[in-house]
Amino acid sequence: MSNVPPFIDTWFAARGWAMHPHQHEMLERAGAPALLLIAPTGGGKTLAGFLPSLADLGPDPAPGLHTLYISPLKALTADIRRNLRAPVDEMGLSIRIEDRTGDTSHTQRRRQRADPPHILLTTPESLALMLSYEDAPRIFAGLKRVIVDEVHALAESKRGDQLMLGLARLAALCPGLSRVGLSATVEDPPAIGRFLAPAPKACEILQADPGPDPDIAMLETDAPPPWSGGGGRYAIPAILDEVRRHRTTLIFHNTRAQAEIFFHDLWLANDAGLPIGIHHGSLAREAREKVEAAMAEGALRAVVCTGSLDLGIDWGDVDLVIQVGAPKNVKRLVQRIGRANHRYNAPSKALLVPANRFEVVECVAALQAARAHDLDGDPRGPGPRDVLCQHILATAAAGPFDADALYDEVTTAGPYTTLTRPAFDACLDFAATGGYALRAYDRWQRLKRGPDGRWALRDPRAAKQIRMNLGTIVDTETLKVRMQRHRGGAPLGEVEEGFAATLTPGDTFLIGGQIVRYEGLREMTVEVTRSASATPKIATFMGTKFATSTQLSDRILTMFRQPDWPELPRHTAEWLALQRKVSRLPRRERLLIESFPHEGRAHTCVYGFAGRNAQQTLGLLLTQRMEAAGLAPLGFVATDYATLIWGLDPVTDPAPLLDGDNLREAFETWLAGNAVMKRTFRASAIVAGLIERNTPGRRKTGRQATFSSDILYDTLAKYDPGHLMLEITREEAMKGLVDFGRIEAMLARTKGRIDHVPLSRVTPLAAPLFLEPGRVPVTGTAEQRLIDEAAERLMAEAGLA
């Protein structure tokens, strides 16, 4: 009890509230060097994080920064500032609380550096920037506590790695600093603890009462789901019924494109004119803010959204969450369900809508996992080194540093505890000299060693450039979309530059729930007009597709072992039974491969259950090996569970194609020239400081002065194949879109136990693959052929041929 000051007790009592046990516990354990609180949404988690700070600061605190609060979302920092202000005032504490993000004004930021508030609310990027200033030691002098909110979300990306390096820096500046992490439900709390704690110190973990289990079910519809596809359009009448029956419904989709298409169709079917909005990351900030404000006022009955609403912004009255499409990942599902009903101790309500027949199985498996509290997640790999390169440059921007001391400091950050000295030195060498085999930059090194042995910027002016490049979020190059003749008007949203380049005037596409007609490009802005057409000519513009998690795939394979499936709707159970009768059902420890003729082509279907990205990579590798074997493959298509390949000649013996060593060798060759690698390279090169970010002002002028990062990739691959950036690119690509790791896991799990089933016709499980979009043609000399065809056509159209 000793740790609860009277003003906090009085405040709770005056409200007639009892402190949650975990809030009390946070006060008791305020002295812990690292403490992770895991609590469900609505459990007063944020206040629990701040209570020890309020207790320590007291009614009349001395000036100086006391607590730093870091959140992944700018919007969240403003929210927290408002929500924390009230209790602080009511407790009668004269505590200054301010936020600082990319949106904070220049004057305000300068003032914050000169005279910091008691509690500063910020983001990982703004913290990195503050730490890169020469006066960082003065700004942070006296800092006692750091609160990291939504630490589970930060741990999923490079932003978390950057933050932990920043905390290691802070810990060196402020000895005795204690860290608190606030997290939603996660599968492996000790892993988040290791991520957060300053090594070798351990992290204490505090589990709040998780509250009642969510009320979660699959939406029953009159119409069965289609055999393939992802939109969930068939369920629109049933979904509208649910929206009518609830106060506010969130309708989650897995991709922005699907959200757009669904919203459009939902609107067409919305005869009752219910107020429904759309919210996703490609929409303009103004458009998103409008929806957020309408939500807060309770003016909307439903919002169609994507992961942009995943994090803990307070949405008030949401009483139903609908997930369209299989959730792909049970943890994400559980966190999304947490969006409904922010009242603690009341069950959240959620409905799953499978988008196709296979997803029925996936949804049932996800439901079982959620009820069993069996969350999934891949173990976090070691911290990426492009982030470390950036950290080294940022450290130099703040002032000269000693390499030994920096190495010791960096290895206290959770993600970098296993970093070896040679691996660190390679990053330091890259930051200092470029790290090239050709030592070309002796005169122009970025960092030089002074007479005292410490490293410093050669040219102090470089500090500004380094600060401008801070951060680990690398956006794809996007262009704003605006209505023509509304130059002052709000933009509708953004599309990828690559997508914009494929448009010709007259093309129609969906954005912000409306169909627009492409008119032209002006000043890096896509100009559109309203279109009266009922269906867009081009449907998609951004496809972030999640792969089904390993754990969920395993559950599905386990379900396949059952003799029958009373938990599945009849249409789906019958489908699986028929597959078992004419062929087999895939098993976890064996690899099922079916071969059958269809429409004059030989088809082979590989049920790897390795997730969409890995199945896609497998398709590329297998067709390459088939090409070499003279089997003349023509194309393939991949889903989360299988890859279907078609070609001229049938596969009679798939074993050599899938031999691990051969596959690995094919992978190495293929990887080097791959577009995914180039994309990964660009991101890593920007983070590491090899390529400067394209700031909007610069892009307009002198486009011919900047050149594609692909050129740098090709040059390095040709002249310096052992370079650190290529090594980092490889490491990053392996875990991302290429996902070769899961192919390796699949090979290890099946150990060459291949069941090859030759059949005379398409099987029930393979049939939906024929309807799957995203068929990849196998190309060899295809690009030049396509150019030739396009050139002839265009010249002929122009009357020049």
Added chain:
Amino acid sequence: MGRVFVWKQIMNGYAFMLTGAQLAALPSGALYWGDAGLLAVSDLHLGKAERIARRGGALLPPYETRETLARLEADITVTGARTVLCLGDSFDDLDAAAGLPEDEAQWLMRLMAGRRWLWIEGNHDPGPIAFGGSHLAEYAAGPLIFRHIARPGAVGEVSGHYHPKARISLGGRALSRPCFLHDAARLILPAYGAYTGGLCWDDPAFAPLFGTEARAIMLGNPPRPLPKPPCRAAAHEVTHA
């Protein structure tokens, strides 16, 4: 009017006429004028990585000069050119020319030996430079005049400077590559240097130079002719209803 031909059975080029001169666009972005035995390349930007580093910017892979020289050597060998004309911006700046590493400078000298070498001034490298050869503001030969930056109204003009690049859509996928731009009166060469970007072929900067009859020759093996699209409206132009 153009035709694809195989240059001495080794190199694919695209042949076309400009004010009476028979020219060939090579896959590398070089121009060969067979009758004059002249090979023209523009915007080599040698020493670009060094210049960026010198100014405190990123330390880019320092291999672009050797990559560019290797391309040039290949084109000289294949065409057997007696004259090589560098159409300006050959070096990223004058210090870059002076600061060329010894082995790369030697390589360039080797290429220059035994043939006529013309350096045209560019905006990045005005004035004479330390290497041999002739230094000119522009070069007139027969029906053609070579200068770095195109002048509106010129006839038979071959220039560089803009780094033109073509952009086409291939079944929902955008492809962008350097290109030659030409009409009956003028020709603009693509940038030849390894570290060069491009200006899109419909950029307003091309509006005063080309009418509606202009074409592009997109680099590739072999290069391909394409109709050049009209230019976008200039950025500062305001249209209001």
